[in-house]
Amino acid sequence: MMKPTAYTIRSVSLFSIFAFSFLLFTGCRTQQRYLYVEDAPHDTPMPITNNYDATIYPNDILYIYVSSQSPETVKPFNQETNTNRVMNVKTEQKGYLVSQSGHIVFPVLGRIEVAGKTRTQVGHEIESLLIQGGYVNDPVVTLSLMNFHVTVIGEVKTPRVVTAEGSRLTIFEALAQCGDITIDGLRTNVVIVRSGVNTQTVDTVDLTRKEILESPYYYLQQNDIVFVEPTEKKKKTAWRDEDWPQYLNIGVQSIRLAYSTIRFIQVSNR
Numbered sequence: 219m220m221k222p223t224a225y226t227i228r229s230v231s232l233f234s235i236f237a238f239s240f241l242l243f244t245g246c247r248t249q250q251r252y253l254y255v256e257d258a259p260h261d262t263p264m265p266i267t268n269n270y271d272a273t274i275y276p277n278d279i280l281y282i283y284v285s286s287q288s289p290e291t292v293k294p295f296n297q298e299t300n301t302n303r304v305m306n307v308k309t310e311q312k313g314y315l316v317s318q319s320g321h322i323v324f325p326v327l328g329r330i331e332v333a334g335k336t337r338t339q340v341g342h343e344i345e346s347l348l349i350q351g352g353y354v355n356d357p358v359v360t361l362s363l364m365n366f367h368v369t370v371i372g373e374v375k376t377p378r379v380v381t382a383e384g385s386r387l388t389i390f391e392a393l394a395q396c397g398d399i400t401i402d403g404l405r406t407n408v409v410i411v412r413s414g415v416n417t418q419t420v421d422t423v424d425l426t427r428k429e430i431l432e433s434p435y436y437y438l439q440q441n442d443i444v445f446v447e448p449t450e451k452k453k454k455t456a457w458r459d460e461d462w463p464q465y466l467n468i469g470v471q472s473i474r475l476a477y478s479t480i481r482f483i484q485v486s487n488r
Contacts, residue, residue: 254390254405258428270437271336272363272385275415276320278440279313279364280332280340284348284357291354295325313364320415326353334415337361337385368438370396372446373403387438389423389430393446399425402452410435411443 274280284295293299297312314322320333327347332340341359348354363385371377375397380387389408399405405425412419412435423435430436438444 254425255428255430256426258431268432268434268436270386270388271338272366272440273334273336273414274316274332274340274363275413275440276316276318276333278316280316280322281313281360281362281364282324282341282344283360284344284354285360286354286356286358288355292357295327295348295353327351337363363440366440368392368440368442368444370444370446372409372444373400373448373452374398374446375400385440388436389425389438389444392438392444399446402448403446404449405446407447409445409447410438411445412439413441 283298284292286292314324316322316332321329321331324330324344327344330340330344330347335343338361341361344359344361345357348357362383365381366383366385366387367379367381368387369379370392374393378396380392380395382391389410393399407422408425410421410423412421421435423430423433435442
């Protein structure tokens with residue numbers, strides 16, 4: 219039997235270290251998915267039935283405008299023409315601040331409960347009150363949120379607070395404004411924190427599946443928090459003090475394997 223040379227022994231030992239380390243690091247890796255709604259059928263319309271009408275909460279600032287074919291009848295109800303108009307001092311913008319108890323004080327009509335209702339519901343309610351009170355015969359109420367915003371944090375290019383005009387914002391639009399999810403972001407488990415009236419819910423969505431189009435989180439709501447979790451690969455490469463024992467153990471096991479391989483070759487050739 220041919221006796222192995224020192225070069226052969228070194229080659230085998232280096233190969234053993236490399237093979238062991240490769241299997242150790244790659245064996246625990248899971249394939250990450252990076253495509254959005256990858257299972258959605260192509261060229262097939264998918265109806266989106268979710269309601270994107272924003273719900274109103276305490277501390278929201280509402281813009282409300284009443285129009286009519288008789289402009290003189292609506293002057294008392296619009297901040298632009300009402301001498302007793304309401305002003306949001308903090309932002310120096312016109313608007314109705316929703317109180318902590320969930321109401322606004324509207325000209326002539328007085329206190330109106332709005333928290334927990336959608337913009338459309340409150341608009342229709344004001345129209346009904348104007349007609350029932352005999353103030354305006356044909357009112358059309360336009361209502362929007364002046365401080366609609368969501369917060370996007372985690373593995374995105376630029377974490378930030380995203381504002382939107384018109385109170386309509388999809389989760390993809392919010393992510394796009396933050397530079398999209400990074401290659402280290404977990405698209406299959408995006409966390410959404412949604413605040414309600416004295417409530418708060420935490421849920422997750424999978425952006426790689428078509429079900430996101432039917433999710434109540436497809437359209438974001440006022441004050442939503444979107445957190446993009448890092449992938450397992452990113453977590454493992456984050457060097458923390460508590461990880462050192464793991465890496466030391468990997469090194470010890472690699473050395474032991476290489477030593478055992480060399481001893482086996484030496485014993486076999488005696």
